Amino acid sequence: MADDHDRVISRIGNIGRWQARTIGIISIASGLTAWQTLIVGFLIPEIDFKCIRWENSTTKLEVDLQDIQLLQQESNTTEECLFREAECMEWEYSEYGNVVQQFNLICSRDVYRSLTSSLYMGGQIVGILLSGVLSDLFGRRKMMIIISLLLTISSCSTAAANSVESFGALRFFTAMFGVSLFTTSFVYSMELVGGIWNVYIGIGLEFPWAFAYMILPGIAYLIPNWSHLQLALSLPNILFTGVLLIPGLIPESPKWLLMHNRDKEAEEILVMAEKMNKREKSVKEQDLGTGAYVEPKSWSVKDILYCPHMIVCTLAMFFLWFTNSMVYYGLVLNSGTLMPGDRYINTLISGSLEVLAYALTIVVFVYGGRRFTQSGTLLFCGISLLLTLTTSDVTGKMALSQIGKLAITASFAMVYLYAAEIFPTVCRNAAMSFSSFFARIGSVIAPFAGRELGKVNPSLPIWLFGLCSIVAGVLSLVLPETKDSSLPDTLVEGETFLSSRPGLFRRCLPKKTEERKENKDNKAYERD
Numbered sequence: 446m447a448d449d450h451d452r453v454i455s456r457i458g459n460i461g462r463w464q465a466r467t468i469g470i471i472s473i474a475s476g477l478t479a480w481q482t483l484i485v486g487f488l489i490p491e492i493d494f495k496c497i498r499w500e501n502s503t504t505k506l507e508v509d510l511q512d513i514q515l516l517q518q519e520s521n522t523t524e525e526c527l528f529r530e531a532e533c534m535e536w537e538y539s540e541y542g543n544v545v546q547q548f549n550l551i552c553s554r555d556v557y558r559s560l561t562s563s564l565y566m567g568g569q570i571v572g573i574l575l576s577g578v579l580s581d582l583f584g585r586r587k588m589m590i591i592i593s594l595l596l597t598i599s600s601c602s603t604a605a606a607n608s609v610e611s612f613g614a615l616r617f618f619t620a621m622f623g624v625s626l627f628t629t630s631f632v633y634s635m636e637l638v639g640g641i642w643n644v645y646i647g648i649g650l651e652f653p654w655a656f657a658y659m660i661l662p663g664i665a666y667l668i669p670n671w672s673h674l675q676l677a678l679s680l681p682n683i684l685f686t687g688v689l690l691i692p693g694l695i696p697e698s699p700k701w702l703l704m705h706n707r708d709k710e711a712e713e714i715l716v717m718a719e720k721m722n723k724r725e726k727s728v729k730e731q732d733l734g735t736g737a738y739v740e741p742k743s744w745s746v747k748d749i750l751y752c753p754h755m756i757v758c759t760l761a762m763f764f765l766w767f768t769n770s771m772v773y774y775g776l777v778l779n780s781g782t783l784m785p786g787d788r789y790i791n792t793l794i795s796g797s798l799e800v801l802a803y804a805l806t807i808v809v810f811v812y813g814g815r816r817f818t819q820s821g822t823l824l825f826c827g828i829s830l831l832l833t834l835t836t837s838d839v840t841g842k843m844a845l846s847q848i849g850k851l852a853i854t855a856s857f858a859m860v861y862l863y864a865a866e867i868f869p870t871v872c873r874n875a876a877m878s879f880s881s882f883f884a885r886i887g888s889v890i891a892p893f894a895g896r897e898l899g900k901v902n903p904s905l906p907i908w909l910f911g912l913c914s915i916v917a918g919v920l921s922l923v924l925p926e927t928k929d930s931s932l933p934d935t936l937v938e939g940e941t942f943l944s945s946r947p948g949l950f951r952r953c954l955p956k957k958t959e960e961r962k963e964n965k966d967n968k969a970y971e972r973d
Contacts, residue, residue, distance in 0.1 A: 453699045454639035456715050461722030464637045467695060468646060473685055474593070474630040475650055476657035478623040480678040481600055483658055485565070485778055486788055487665040487674060488544045489558050494551055498535035542670040548609040561613040562778050562892035568620030570885040576625035577632075577878055585633040585698040586689070589626060593686040596622035600679035604672040628881075636700045644810050647862050651803045658796030662789040693717075752936055754943035759876065761923040762864050765819070766880040768917035769857040771887030771894065772826065772910045776850050779895030779906070786843045794847055802854040809855075814928045815863050819856060820921035826852035827914030830907050853914065866927040869939035922949035 457463065538546045550557045580588040599618040606612035631650055638646050661678075668674040689695050699718075702711035718724075777795070809818045829849035833842045860880075868876040898905045925946030933939035 452703060453636070453711075453715065456724070457637075457718040458722055458724055459640040460638055460642045461718070461724070463718040463721040464642075466721075468634045468637060468650075470688060470695060471589075471630045471634055472650055472653050473688075474589070474626050474653075476653035477596075477682055477685060478627045479654040479657040480661060481596075481619050481623045482565075483661055483777065483792075484665075484675065484678060485562060486792060487661075488671045489550065489561065490540065490543055490545065490788060492543070492545055493539040494536050496535070497537045544609070544612060544671050547671070548612070550609065554609070556897070557609050557613070559892040559896050561609065561616055563889050564613045565616045565620040566774065566885060566888040566891070568617035569624040569888065570882065572621035572624040573628060573878070573881050573885060575621075576628045579625075580629045580632065581701075585629055585636075585701055586695055587697075589629050589633070589695075590686065590689045592622050592626045592629065593682060593689060596626055597679065597682035597686060600682060601676060604675040604679065606672075633698050636698050641811065644862060645807060647865075648803055648807050648810070648858050651858055652800065655796055655799035655803060658799055659793060661796070662792040665792075666789055752940040752943075754948075755936065755940050758867060758924055758943055758948070761920045762860075762867065762876075762880055763883045764920055765823075765860050765917050766864070766884040767887040768823070768913045769853060769860055769887070770884035771891050772830075772853045772914055773850075773857050773891075774888040775891040775895040775906065775910055776846070776853065778892050779899070786839065791843070791847075795850055798847060798851040799854050802851050803858055806855050806858045810859065810862060810928075814926050815859070815866070816921065816924055816926040819859050819863055819924070820918045822852045822856040822859065823914045823918030823921060825849075826856065827911045827918060830911035830914065834904050834907055849911075849914075863924070863927065866930070867924060867939075867943075869933040869936055919949070924948060 536549065536551065540546065544550065545558070548554070548557070576588070576592070596619065599615055599622055603612065603615040603619055606615055634646055634650060635643065664677065665674055668677055696714045696717075697710065699711045699714050702708070702714070826849045829845050829852060833845045833849075836842060836845070864877060864880050894909055895906045898909065925943055925948055930942070933942050
């Protein structure tokens with residue numbers, strides 16, 4: 446049954462051929478952006494190296510490799526790259542054709558590996574902040590076309606980088622445009638469906654990411670040179686941009702058009718969608734401009750001060766987003782150091798497990814609950830990661846690491862929809878943006894937490910990721926169960942809903958929402 450509360454969905458239905466075709470094309474963006482993020486494991490791999498020619502201030506000398514290797518075994522700091530007072534002039538690598546070898550990202554320059562990864566995640570923060578504002582101002586379709594074109598330029602240009610500085614800068618812009626494209630396409634797709642299909646599509650859009658993850662190691666194996674690989678994974682963006690430019694294939698979002706009072710254009714798109722979906726005309730043709738529910742539009746931070754349950758749940762949700770992102774990207778970006786084994790096989794297994802994780806997430810969200818599932822996946826991840834410290838068996842470590850990766854992948858997918866169900870309509874977009882911001886902070890920290898912290902002690906990253914996951918799992922119990930619940934619209938509705946549902950550490954908070962100060966003139970508290 447279509448959602449009658451939605452002017453668009455009540456016309457075209459929760460799902461149909463038109464939505465399937467449109468979202469099917471748009472979902473390609475998820476796979477294209479996945480390649481740009483996940484490729485880092487093959488651009489900047491963990492490889493062995495040794496010095497074969499050294500030079501000091503006055504003379505060149507050949508050094509016995511056995512002496513150098515002995516020195517390297519005695520130290521795990523940058524001092525192992527120095528021999529007596531000489532500096533190495535020529536290195537020998539276990540693999541060639543990667544960024545590490547081309548720009549000598551070893552010894553004192555080793556930190557550039559983590560810096561470029563953090564810079565990439567920093568680009569995602571900027572992209573998250575800009576994409577929502579720009580797509581709201583100029584339209585979903587127009588921004589997807591512009592962003593896709595810019596992503597093509599930046600990602601292809603990265604293949605021609607001639608220094609680590611230019612490589613890092615171009616990766617920053619690639620991340621900014623990539624996450625903007627994914628976010629805009631995600632919002633666009635979710636605006637076209639209703640009912641239970643919000644769950645199917647919301648999580649289903651992650652499947653192209655997982656499939657791209659699975660395909661990546663095969664492409665990387667066939668194209669070992671980093672610049673050729675970068676170019677090969679960037680050129681498909683040109684085709685995607687071309688598809689977006691085909692007239693009538695991917696129209697503007699009808700909801701965005703209605704928000705900007707462009708009813709005539711929205712009507713043309715809805716009529717086309719109705720025909721393709723074979724929807725019968727309503728008894729009376731709906732007037733898109735009247736008789737519709739108007740969302741409350743204004744609220745302030747001061748209003749939230751009267752909502753203690755909302756404050757506690759929001760802070761808990763922020764930590765969940767931070768932890769999910771830090772642990773997920775910490776394992777993905779540092780798989781070469783945290784997950785033993787061949788990186789091609791590990792990547793293939795990780796991608797396959799992501800498909801399984803997303804499938805399980807859909808089943809759980811449709812037939813199970815949110816609260817204990819979110820908590821369980823985080824606790825399972827933390828325990829699995831900590832158990833890797835108890836065994837020296839490589840196969841055992843790899844299996845436990847992949848199980849932890851499976852759990853955090855499912856948890857990360859769940860938290861998107863869980864947050865959307867907790868935050869009221871009046872502040873949902875802002876709350877989701879802030880949540881995503883905290884997630885990106887976690888992803889910025891991830892490269893340093895996984896790699897640089899590991900230089901101090903190899904077990905420290907595992908302790909950090911494991912304990913944070915367990916803490917987040919416990920904090921998930923602060924949140925209420927939202928399955929089969931109507932989404933709150935105003936802050937008062939949201940506070941009443943939260944205070945009526947059990948939550949860890951929230952029993953001491955007041956529940957007397959009817960006695961709480963209510964500003965009748967503020968639309969955050971009342972429906973229009």
